[in-house]
Amino acid sequence: MNKKPLEVVVVDDEMQIADLLKVFLVCISKNLKISTFNDPEEARAHILQNPVDVLITDFKMPKYDGVQLIKLMPADSTKILISGYVSEITEGQLSELKASFFEKPVSMKDLGILIHKAEAKKK
Ligand SMILES: [Mg+2]
Numbered sequence: 001m002n003k004k005p006l007e008v009v010v011v012d013d014e015m016q017i018a019d020l021l022k023v024f025l026v027c028i029s030k031n032l033k034i035s036t037f038n039d040p041e042e043a044r045a046h047i048l049q050n051p052v053d054v055l056i057t058d059f060k061m062p063k064y065d066g067v068q069l070i071k072l073m074p075a076d077s078t079k080i081l082i083s084g085y086v087s088e089i090t091e092g093q094l095s096e097l098k099a100s101f102f103e104k105p106v107s108m109k110d111l112g113i114l115i116h117k118a119e120a121k122k123k
Helices: 015-028 040-049 066-070 091-097 108-121
Strands: 006-011 032-037 054-058 078-083 100-103
Touching: 006 015, 006 040, 006 108, 015 032, 015 108, 032 040, 040 054, 040 066, 054 066, 054 108, 066 078, 066 091, 078 091, 078 108, 100 108
Parallel strands: 006 032, 006 054, 054 078, 078 100
Antiparallel strands: none
């Protein structure tokens, strides 16, 4: 029996980056339901209304930053913060958020490891 698809949300105000991450995700697994957003406000509404297993979000965006979106996620979900500005996020912040951090450009291999872990965890 097939498992239910993993619900993945990708948020980046730069459309090309969100699209590229989606291409990576499609290559990583066939059993993902991927929603991409360039507007963090739309992503916020989606997160509040849908069961999301994995959030991959840019840090720096207008209106809501990635940390604010991560705080909306359920405790047992997979949270991944991505940024081109490593120095702005402290180790303390990341461990408090229970989030993983990837510097841009995101490695597909590293992303794959976290997606496969999230798939294994999903009932
Ligand atoms: Mg940005």
